[in-house]
Amino acid sequence: MTRNIIVLDTTLRDGEQVPGAKMNGAQKIEFAEQLKRLRVDIVEVGFPASSKGDFNAVQDVVRSIGDSVSVTALARAIKSDIDAVYESIQAAHDPFIHIVLGTSDVHVERKFKRSKDQILQMGVDAVAYAAKLLPQVQYSTEDASRSEFEYLWKTIEAVVKAGATIINVPDTVGFAEPEEFGHLIYKIKDRLNNLNSNVILSVHCHNDLGLATANTLSAIKNGADKIECTINGLGERAGNASLEEVVMALKVRESLFACNTNINTTELIRTSRLLTYLTGIEVQANKAITGENAFAHSSGIHQDGLLKDKQVYEIMSPEEVGVENMELILTARSGRHAVKHAVEKMGYVAKNADDFEQLFHRFLSLADLKKEVYDHDLFYLITELRERTNKISPLYELESYQVVTNELYPTATVKLQRNGVEMKGSAVGDGPVDALYSVIKSLTKLDTELKSYKINSLSRGKEAVGRVNIQLIYQGKTYSGRAMDTDIIKASALAFLNATNAALLEMVRK
Ligand code: KIV
Ligand code: ZN
Numbered sequence: 459m460t461r462n463i464i465v466l467d468t469t470l471r472d473g474e475q476v477p478g479a480k481m482n483g484a485q486k487i488e489f490a491e492q493l494k495r496l497r498v499d500i501v502e503v504g505f506p507a508s509s510k511g512d513f514n515a516v517q518d519v520v521r522s523i524g525d526s527v528s529v530t531a532l533a534r535a536i537k538s539d540i541d542a543v544y545e546s547i548q549a550a551h552d553p554f555i556h557i558v559l560g561t562s563d564v565h566v567e568r569k570f571k572r573s574k575d576q577i578l579q580m581g582v583d584a585v586a587y588a589a590k591l592l593p594q595v596q597y598s599t600e601d602a603s604r605s606e607f608e609y610l611w612k613t614i615e616a617v618v619k620a621g622a623t624i625i626n627v628p629d630t631v632g633f634a635e636p637e638e639f640g641h642l643i644y645k646i647k648d649r650l651n652n653l654n655s656n657v658i659l660s661v662h663c664h665n666d667l668g669l670a671t672a673n674t675l676s677a678i679k680n681g682a683d684k685i686e687c688t689i690n691g692l693g694e695r696a697g698n699a700s701l702e703e704v705v706m707a708l709k710v711r712e713s714l715f716a717c718n719t720n721i722n723t724t725e726l727i728r729t730s731r732l733l734t735y736l737t738g739i740e741v742q743a744n745k746a747i748t749g750e751n752a753f754a755h756s757s758g759i760h761q762d763g764l765l766k767d768k769q770v771y772e773i774m775s776p777e778e779v780g781v782e783n784m785e786l787i788l789t790a791r792s793g794r795h796a797v798k799h800a801v802e803k804m805g806y807v808a809k810n811a812d813d814f815e816q817l818f819h820r821f822l823s824l825a826d827l828k829k830e831v832y833d834h835d836l837f838y839l840i841t842e843l844r845e846r847t848n849k850i851s852p853l854y855e856l857e858s859y860q861v862v863t864n865e866l867y868p869t870a871t872v873k874l875q876r877n878g879v880e881m882k883g884s885a886v887g888d889g890p891v892d893a894l895y896s897v898i899k900s901l902t903k904l905d906t907e908l909k910s911y912k913i914n915s916l917s918r919g920k921e922a923v924g925r926v927n928i929q930l931i932y933q934g935k936t937y938s939g940r941a942m943d944t945d946i947i948k949a950s951a952l953a954f955l956n957a958t959n960a961a962l963l964e965m966v967r968k
Pocket of ligand 2: 472628694
């Protein structure tokens with residue numbers, strides 16, 4: 459009989475902890491909506507006790523998806539954290555509290571500097587408190603894979619008796635090896651069955667040795683009921699088990715694992731691309747499932763084999779994960795019907811006729827510039843349009859700019875606008891982007907420091923869209939800014955302004 463594996467996505471919590479992956483409220487909602495389309499069973503929406511902003515973001519995401527997807531958020535084993543989770547997620551239809559507390563010697567002795575009994579009691583008290591608030595409580599035995607087994611089990615037994623309904627076994631530092639981790643899960647499952655067979659056994663693997671997917675699959679083979687993953691494997695350090703890899707392994711090797719998930723695999727690529735767009739964190743080209751080359755066959759022998767029969771070199775079809783095989787190339791002569799068909803294939807549904815017209819006109823301008831418009835470009839137009847609709851009105855807007863570059867004096871002139879007031883200035887710099895950033899900085903009068911600047915080509919073709927991701931430091935905090943345009947100087951200016959506006963908005967909120 460095939461078992462159904464519960465999939466929890468923690469991109470918005472473990473993934474978002476990654477430096478530079480921070481999303482704003484509107485972006486989190488957009489990503490959560492996509493996770494809903496992907497049909498994940500549970501979304502871990504954040505760590506609400508970490509700041510007021512995170513608390514509000516968790517609440518907003520819950521308002522947006524909590525009526526149809528189960529949600530959770532993380533708490534340390536302390537009352538104020540548990541209260542923050544409860545208050546931020548209680549409105550959802552199926553919420554549960556997730557508590558984490560270490561079980562390994564190094565966590566108990568070095569991190570907490572307490573005795574094992576004290577830590578165990580702390581966990582029990584936290585679960586008992588949470589169980590009074592919500593019927594479902596997940597307990598994570600942090601660093602489980604490096605914990606002494608009998609203490610780990612004693613903790614699990616005690617927290618289950620206190621009311622935990624899900625036990626999550628994390629390989630927090632990516633130390634486990636598949637056979638050994640599978641054995642650990644087997645032993646826990648066996649004892650749990652005797653203790654309380656209704657308790658759900660979950661795993662959460664990190665990828666420090668590149669084994670997160672293998673460890674997760676091994677845990678499934680050995681009885682895990684639920685898995686925690688992230689899109690593109692985003693997460694602390696080397697990341698978490700990648701959702702797309704685990705899900706596709708279960709699908710492609712269904713006869714081996716005898717397990718399935720509720721994931722709509724045709725949404726995998728779109729979810730991956732949306733995450734890249736929102737965070738600016740690129741997927742490695744040869745990454746399984748979501749990498750640019752995952753379905754590209756380059757050698758002559760392979761191409762020849764594929765033409766004879768796809769199965770010669772393909773274990774899954776690109777369509778299964780949402781890569782459109784027959785990509786339609788649009789041009790300025792493509793009509794509304796073709797554009798509508800192409801964007802609907804990407805999951806975009808216009809709210810009304812005006813909404814679509816806006817998109818169509820932006821498509822025509824891009825097609826004039828680029829001649830050939832690919833799916834990547836449409837994706838850019840859609841996300842840009844969504845961002846415009848979602849955005850809290852930007853504080854500074856770019857009116858016009860001119861950059862003249864030469865070896866001696868690269869110079870930039872920029873005109874900005876803020877609440878109807880125009881401002882203009884010029885500056886020289888070490889290069890065109892440096893000159894551009896100097897003038898914007900002097901106009902916005904914000905003492906920011908550029909921490910990183912990255913530029914990538916988003917689409918194919920000679921007239922590709924350039925995407926710029928930057929990070930600015932202002933008063934010790936890092937702010938990200940992203941922008942895309944066929945003109946990379948314009949994208950650079952917009953990215954800088956977006957990061958500046960993010961810093962300003964935070965100041966205003968405070
Ligand atoms: O890696 C870890 O141990 C975690 C827990 C909060 C589950 O992220
Ligand atoms: Zn983790």
